[in-house]
Amino acid sequence: MARYRYHLKQTWRNLGQSWGTQIMTLFTVIMSVLIFSFFLLVYVNLINAGNRFSDELRLVVYLNHEIVPEMQPQIRKKIMEFSAVENIVFVSRSQAFARFKKQLGRDSDVLEDLGADIMPPSIEVYPLRDLDHLTQLKEFSDYLATLPGAQKVQYGQGWVERFGHFTELIRFTVILSGILLIMATSFMVSYTIRLTVVAKEAELEILRLLGASSTYVQTPLLIEGLLQGITGSTLGIGLLYILFTWAKERISGPGFLRLLDLTFLPPLTAVAVILVSIALCTGGSFIAIRKYMRI
Amino acid sequence: MTESTTENRAFVDVVKVTKVYSPDIVALQNISLSVDRGEILFLTGMSGAGKSTLLKLLCCMERPNKGLIEVAGRDTGKLKKNEIQELRQQIGIAYQDFKILPRHTVFQNVAMPMEVMYKPAREIRDRVSELLDSLQMSHKKDLPAGKLSRGEQQRVAIARAAVNRPALLLADEPTGNLDHEVTKMVMNLFLDLNNSGSTIIIATHDTSIYEGTSHRMVKLEHGLFN
Ligand SMILES: Nc1ncnc2c1ncn2[C@@H]1O[C@H](COP(=O)(O)OP(=O)(O)OP(=O)(O)O)[C@@H](O)[C@H]1O
Ligand SMILES: [Mg+2]
Numbered sequence: 001m002a003r004y005r006y007h008l009k010q011t012w013r014n015l016g017q018s019w020g021t022q023i024m025t026l027f028t029v030i031m032s033v034l035i036f037s038f039f040l041l042v043y044v045n046l047i048n049a050g051n052r053f054s055d056e057l058r059l060v061v062y063l064n065h066e067i068v069p070e071m072q073p074q075i076r077k078k079i080m081e082f083s084a085v086e087n088i089v090f091v092s093r094s095q096a097f098a099r100f101k102k103q104l105g106r107d108s109d110v111l112e113d114l115g116a117d118i119m120p121p122s123i124e125v126y127p128l129r130d131l132d133h134l135t136q137l138k139e140f141s142d143y144l145a146t147l148p149g150a151q152k153v154q155y156g157q158g159w160v161e162r163f164g165h166f167t168e169l170i171r172f173t174v175i176l177s178g179i180l181l182i183m184a185t186s187f188m189v190s191y192t193i194r195l196t197v198v199a200k201e202a203e204l205e206i207l208r209l210l211g212a213s214s215t216y217v218q219t220p221l222l223i224e225g226l227l228q229g230i231t232g233s234t235l236g237i238g239l240l241y242i243l244f245t246w247a248k249e250r251i252s253g254p255g256f257l258r259l260l261d262l263t264f265l266p267p268l269t270a271v272a273v274i275l276v277s278i279a280l281c282t283g284g285s286f287i288a289i290r291k292y293m294r295i
Numbered sequence: 296m297t298e299s300t301t302e303n304r305a306f307v308d309v310v311k312v313t314k315v316y317s318p319d320i321v322a323l324q325n326i327s328l329s330v331d332r333g334e335i336l337f338l339t340g341m342s343g344a345g346k347s348t349l350l351k352l353l354c355c356m357e358r359p360n361k362g363l364i365e366v367a368g369r370d371t372g373k374l375k376k377n378e379i380q381e382l383r384q385q386i387g388i389a390y391q392d393f394k395i396l397p398r399h400t401v402f403q404n405v406a407m408p409m410e411v412m413y414k415p416a417r418e419i420r421d422r423v424s425e426l427l428d429s430l431q432m433s434h435k436k437d438l439p440a441g442k443l444s445r446g447e448q449q450r451v452a453i454a455r456a457a458v459n460r461p462a463l464l465l466a467d468e469p470t471g472n473l474d475h476e477v478t479k480m481v482m483n484l485f486l487d488l489n490n491s492g493s494t495i496i497i498a499t500h501d502t503s504i505y506e507g508t509s510h511r512m513v514k515l516e517h518g519l520f521n
């Protein structure tokens with residue numbers, strides 16, 4: 001018990017002696033965590049939105065003749081040769097006609113004189129909803145156009161693909177800001193520790209001569225890193241939460257924005273970000289101690 | 296080596312030690328010295344004779360080039376890093392250049408060796424106050440040590456060396472800046488510690504502090520005992 005009191009007391013002294021640098025470091029940790037978790041939040045929401053657009057996410061191959069049921073497995077196999085898919089649906093003329101009629105609802109009487117012949121048969125291909133597949137829709141559609149009897153391939157008017165690319169960009173940004181988080185926090189924390197070590201060189205030297213153990217000298221500096229990590233990451237995530245609630249109130253009105261049914265980071269993810277930041281800060285101070293202190 | 300010596304084994308044993316500072320300053324040459332547990336030893340000699348060097352070797356601040364140094368029954372040459380720190384906790388040293396922290400208060404400076412050993416705050420307060428009283432420094436206890444006179448700083452260094460009632464106390468020129476009165480206080484403090492079991496080695500050229508005492512005195516000359 002007495003030991004912890006000593007270490008905490010010493011940590012408190014250190015913090016007091018270099019509070020300017022300490023605040024700068026804290027600010028860096030907060031900003032890094034904020035930037036990283038912001039992009040992570042955007043990414044998580046894009047993925048969520050992508051799942052909700054599932055209906056848009058299909059390629060329709062219009063055919064000039066119907067595919068008899070016996071032929072279907074063969075076509076299916078051919079499609080799968082390009083890439084795995086979530087589902088393949090064969091739509092006959094009459095199914096297409098029935099669907100169209102349903103869509104028109106009360107206006108369906110305009111179809112009265114017409115037969116199912118006016119509708120082209122088609123194959124609906126639902127690609128896997130992950131980034132690799134979403135960004136390859138163009139290639140996929142070119143491939144589908146080569147199927148026997150294919151006349152035309154239609155898919156999400158390109159925006160689905162753009163959405164895929166955008167999501168990929170965000171994923172890249174998440175990784176980039178993750179690297180930034182790692183570098184900035186561990187650098188700043190070890191920089192602060194180094195300043196402390198340099199400023200206290202005489203004191204550390206005397207402590208050494210008085211028989212101080214390395215635990216006695218090093219623990220306060222480790223606690224310093226730990227505190228930076230706890231405070232910085234909690235404040236960073238907290239700040240993001242405040243910004244998120246504020247933004248959500250502003251944009252989630254009626255209409256198309258319902259699409260953006262924004263959600264915050266899952267609790268486990270938030271906790272993971274905090275824990276990793278704490279580990280980074282403590283690790284940063286540990287490395288700095290190893291490097292700059294001879295005791 | 297023999298069994299019979301273990302009982303009354305010397306607390307400090309220096310055997311044929313040579314210390315050369317780079318490039319070629321021979322500070323100690325083939326020195327042997329042994330100090331019994333509970334002894335007070337005066338180490339004298341001209342300036343530059345090697346007194347401080349010998350004390351620094353005892354607390355592992357410097358390493359000998361040749362020879363063996365045993366303190367408290369332990370071969371200092373074989374100690375690991377953490378064992379050296381443990382040994383240092385048993386040794387109190389008043390350095391010739393004090394090595395006190397100018398921006399820390401007198402109290403903080405004196406308390407450091409006890410804090411290093413995680414002593415309870417109350418015990419530290421009592422012990423430090425008692426010591427500062429005995430050296431008439433109580434009224435300065437909250438001043439930064441850097442603001443004190445040389446003589447006062449010297450007393451801070453001595454108090455810090457004594458605060459843990461160390462098994463071995465090394466005092467390097469402890470009375471160099473002190474007047475007759477204060478010198479007497481310091482010597483009384485040393486005698487008290489000695490009575491409670493401390494082994495004490497005092498490096499000095501102040502003849503007045505050992506003349507007329509029964510304690511052993513050894514003299515270094517150019518790194519040799521004569
Ligand atoms: N770090 C060092 N590097 C080089 N030479 C040193 C070092 N420390 C001491 N010396 C030399 O070693 C010799 C012995 O020095 P030491 O300090 O032990 O003498 P001393 O007996 O304590 O003298 P004084 O009475 O003046 O304190 C001197 O010639 C000194 O110049
Ligand atoms: Mg000297």
